[in-house]
Amino acid sequence: MKDLEFFRNLAIGQYVDARSSFHSLGAGTKGFVLFALALVAIAAPSPLGAALPFVAALALGRAAGLGSGFLVRGVKPALPVFVFAALLQFLFAWPGDSSPVLVAFGPVAATLREAWIAASVIARTASMIVAVGLYTATTPESEAARAVEEGLLPLARLGLPVHRLALAVATAIRFVPIVASELESVVKAQASRGGRFGAGRGGPLAKARAYLPLFVPVTVRALERAELLAEAMEARCYTGEGRSRDPRRSTMRGEWAVRAAAFALAAAVLAIDALILIPRIRPW
Amino acid sequence: MPLIEAHAVSYTYPESPHPALTEVSLSVEAGDYLAILGANGSGKSSLLRLLNGQRIPSSGYVRVAGLDAGLAENAALVRKTLCLVFQSPPDQIVSSVVEEDVAFGPENLGLERADIESRVEEALAAVGLLEERRRPTHALSAGQQQRLAIAGALAMRPACVAFDEATSMLDPPSREAVLRIMDELVARGVAVIHVTHDMAEAARAARVLVLSAGRVAFEGTPDELFSAADGRTQPPALTLGLGLPPAAHAARVLGLAPRAREDASGLAARLLAEHPEIRYAALPARTADVSDDSPIGQIPAAASPFPAFAAEDLAYAYLHGTLNETEALRGVSFSLDRGMSLALVGRTGSGKSTLLQLLDALARPASGRLKALGVAVPARQDAARRDARGKGGAPLLGRRRAYKAAVAEDELLRLRTRAPLSVQRPETALFERYAGDDVAFGPRNLGLFGAALVTRVRRAMDEVGLPFEAFRDRPIRALSGGEKRKLALAGVLALEPEALLLDEPTSALDPETRSAVLRVIGARRASGSTVVMATHSMEEAALADRIAVFARGRLVAFGSPRSLFYESYDPSWGVARPFAVELALALAAGGCGLLVQGARPLFPEEIAAVISSVTAADGAEGLR
Numbered sequence: 001m002k003d004l005e006f007f008r009n010l011a012i013g014q015y016v017d018a019r020s021s022f023h024s025l026g027a028g029t030k031g032f033v034l035f036a037l038a039l040v041a042i043a044a045p046s047p048l049g050a051a052l053p054f055v056a057a058l059a060l061g062r063a064a065g066l067g068s069g070f071l072v073r074g075v076k077p078a079l080p081v082f083v084f085a086a087l088l089q090f091l092f093a094w095p096g097d098s099s100p101v102l103v104a105f106g107p108v109a110a111t112l113r114e115a116w117i118a119a120s121v122i123a124r125t126a127s128m129i130v131a132v133g134l135y136t137a138t139t140p141e142s143e144a145a146r147a148v149e150e151g152l153l154p155l156a157r158l159g160l161p162v163h164r165l166a167l168a169v170a171t172a173i174r175f176v177p178i179v180a181s182e183l184e185s186v187v188k189a190q191a192s193r194g195g196r197f198g199a200g201r202g203g204p205l206a207k208a209r210a211y212l213p214l215f216v217p218v219t220v221r222a223l224e225r226a227e228l229l230a231e232a233m234e235a236r237c238y239t240g241e242g243r244s245r246d247p248r249r250s251t252m253r254g255e256w257a258v259r260a261a262a263f264a265l266a267a268a269v270l271a272i273d274a275l276i277l278i279p280r281i282r283p284w
Numbered sequence: 285m286p287l288i289e290a291h292a293v294s295y296t297y298p299e300s301p302h303p304a305l306t307e308v309s310l311s312v313e314a315g316d317y318l319a320i321l322g323a324n325g326s327g328k329s330s331l332l333r334l335l336n337g338q339r340i341p342s343s344g345y346v347r348v349a350g351l352d353a354g355l356a357e358n359a360a361l362v363r364k365t366l367c368l369v370f371q372s373p374p375d376q377i378v379s380s381v382v383e384e385d386v387a388f389g390p391e392n393l394g395l396e397r398a399d400i401e402s403r404v405e406e407a408l409a410a411v412g413l414l415e416e417r418r419r420p421t422h423a424l425s426a427g428q429q430q431r432l433a434i435a436g437a438l439a440m441r442p443a444c445v446a447f448d449e450a451t452s453m454l455d456p457p458s459r460e461a462v463l464r465i466m467d468e469l470v471a472r473g474v475a476v477i478h479v480t481h482d483m484a485e486a487a488r489a490a491r492v493l494v495l496s497a498g499r500v501a502f503e504g505t506p507d508e509l510f511s512a513a514d515g516r517t518q519p520p521a522l523t524l525g526l527g528l529p530p531a532a533h534a535a536r537v538l539g540l541a542p543r544a545r546e547d548a549s550g551l552a553a554r555l556l557a558e559h560p561e562i563r564y565a566a567l568p569a570r571t572a573d574v575s576d577d578s579p580i581g582q583i584p585a586a587a588s589p590f591p592a593f594a595a596e597d598l599a600y601a602y603l604h605g606t607l608n609e610t611e612a613l614r615g616v617s618f619s620l621d622r623g624m625s626l627a628l629v630g631r632t633g634s635g636k637s638t639l640l641q642l643l644d645a646l647a648r649p650a651s652g653r654l655k656a657l658g659v660a661v662p663a664r665q666d667a668a669r670r671d672a673r674g675k676g677g678a679p680l681l682g683r684r685r686a687y688k689a690a691v692a693e694d695e696l697l698r699l700r701t702r703a704p705l706s707v708q709r710p711e712t713a714l715f716e717r718y719a720g721d722d723v724a725f726g727p728r729n730l731g732l733f734g735a736a737l738v739t740r741v742r743r744a745m746d747e748v749g750l751p752f753e754a755f756r757d758r759p760i761r762a763l764s765g766g767e768k769r770k771l772a773l774a775g776v777l778a779l780e781p782e783a784l785l786l787d788e789p790t791s792a793l794d795p796e797t798r799s800a801v802l803r804v805i806g807a808r809r810a811s812g813s814t815v816v817m818a819t820h821s822m823e824e825a826a827l828a829d830r831i832a833v834f835a836r837g838r839l840v841a842f843g844s845p846r847s848l849f850y851e852s853y854d855p856s857w858g859v860a861r862p863f864a865v866e867l868a869l870a871l872a873a874g875g876c877g878l879l880v881q882g883a884r885p886l887f888p889e890e891i892a893a894v895i896s897s898v899t900a901a902d903g904a905e906g907l908r
Contacts, residue, residue, distance in 0.1 A: 017420070017423060140380060140420060140422075143380060170380075174380070177422075178374070182712070185707050185708070185709075185712065185713070186712065186713045188641065188646050188705065188707050189705075189706075189707045189710055189712075189713035189772075190713060190725070191646060191700055192644060192646070192700050192701070192704040192705045192706070192707070192776070192785075193701065193704060193725055193726035193729060193775060193776065193779065194697075194700065194701040194726055194729030194730055194779070195725070195729055196697070196729070212715060213713075213715045213725065214715075215715075216715040217712055217713050217714060217715045220712075221712050225372075225375055228370065228372065228375040228376075229375050229376070229378075231333075231338065231370075232368075232370055232375060232376040232378075232433075233378060233388075234338060234363075235336060235338065235363060235367065235368040235370075236363070236367075236378075236388055236389040236392060236436060236437075236440070237359070237360050237363045237364060237389060237392040237393055237440070238388070238392050239359075239360075239392070242392075242393075242394045243391050243392055243394060244390070244391040244392075244393075244394050244395055244396070244397065244400060
């Protein structure tokens, strides 16, 4: 028997409410940082370069007050994948691989080139996991919607109602926990009256019918709450037009520096990796 | 010129055969304080929406600051003059950050940034949320969220703020905070309109308007509403089916003139002046004593061998096993005998609802021991250990363990219907098209059908006051809010449960529906059901055999109403005392015996009986 707690199983990142300068960056800027980290993780030619975002994200996470174990723990579920990736490298030889053999078990040999590639795959994946973890841990879902607005902004010139669209996205995201809590309450109410969902026998129609006691009230409540919210917004003079210029834009200016720095760093790392590191340490 | 003026407005919702409002007139001046009372569905909310132009009257007119509220071009001016605060705090929040939410209204008006900033600051300061301005809105408590909604209204610099049952979903301390803000607004010259079901709240206003079936049934001062002047035998509040504030009710049954705004000590002083003899009377109540109290938070040594619920060191955490794990309950121990009633009190988020879910096996304790109606509800860690054992070991033994586990699980599932939980606002879980079908959902899940099923449904519907014959085929959509609440209660009663678990069963109900629901619960208690009920009303809690006080996930006090309210009362619980207790204490301070009977405080009716017996004895002595 499972507990009827839905929030725990909601897998939309894990926002950690803490105060840090990284937390207070705009969601768009954090998105840029994530993008820069991902760029290095994917494009860095050496495993060392690919591992750099891992270290950088951990350092940022530490600065953001996430605690050292939190982000690393996110990598744990990927460990079997890492082992599999490494095995794959060692089992199958690259054509024309002339790099020195490190270890050999009969026909299976681990060459330096294979180790290099395996390390790259692992470094890239681990870096990506940690970078995404950093983003979701420091950005509440509702602010991610703000990043959507920012991303859409250039389309405003084409006459797209960007603000309204963004408000719709933000509201939709805000409704996820609301609907989840309504669902939880309804499931509890029906379970108290002996309702067992998913245990129904019979064809698909009968099974679908078994979920009516959940589906109907949750839909009705979600619509009701949407209407209440609309009414509250209307009472506060919302018409969708004639609003003040959004202040978030002006606060973004300082953050351009952060974005530029993130990209400059990413570019520098890539350049150093490709132009200086690779020619010296690549063994073939 | 009045600030707000409605002249003979009528309104009928599209697709509705009956008008919601008929020829309603009212006027509100600057700095006015008007309370609007009326049953669920009497048109109060519709009236507010006509006043701020969100609905347009079918006839009559509304003027706000001299402007016709029905005209679209006046909408912005009207809505920034008359701002609304609604019932449900989370349904009014637009932004994810406190100060941005407050800025939403001013931004809609197209104001300059500097102006918006100063308005936001001023509004947050007025509701005491300035410290929280950078916090995410979802991290606020319900009470804070409601104050945020008020700040959102104040940022418009309105001339009038209308509260639409804005206190009904709050715990008493949060409610008090909102009421204080209303007082401050009025003192600053901002008019306040307060739609409420609470008579004590209405008594704080300068004027009261009562709506009944869409018409104005009364208009006057709270004193006129709650006292029987002009040779009437009943105060208008009673003829209108509203009830009285606790003090006015007590005054009335004690034979004194009810006053709208009187506290317990004022009433006690009047009572002692009127009946000085009760000071010296040997009060029967004083001698009666039942030793029924257990040390706080502990299982009484002489606990019955068949308790309905026995908890030992219960703990529970939401989002268990994640970084955001939050403790909801810790170290909770108590025992409740079968047939007894228990009231759970404490602030919102103190753990009351969590405990109810554990008692119903809807959630499993993280640790500790819990026995509900003889069934052991295993803690999460024990269950995990048992599962692990079931997997290993000899195959035959494993199978036997699996069988036993299945039996245990079945028992837990059955427990849910033996002690069903009626969740908060249970009417939101109604799902069938017709009333009778929804009540039948539970008994049908128990395997009943045919005549037995009909009997169950009939009995439950009759019991809650929705006669089976009249209501079975009514579409649920067409029921009023109060009727839906009763129907949801019938859906639980139709299970013929041994124990009832109720989460705020009377929240946001009008006085009539509220007493109807309390009558049904009382009847179940009288017929031997165990009742556990979370409530914010101390008047309701005082009626229970036991009260459990929760604060921040801990059971801080457990005992009879008498022991809690008289002997070990602690204001830090954040729980007020019922008026009957305040009165008894005020009388005791004036030289009377402490008016308690057995385990609970004497209610005004009983105090009146004491007085009449004392005065009768005095009269007899005088004759001798």
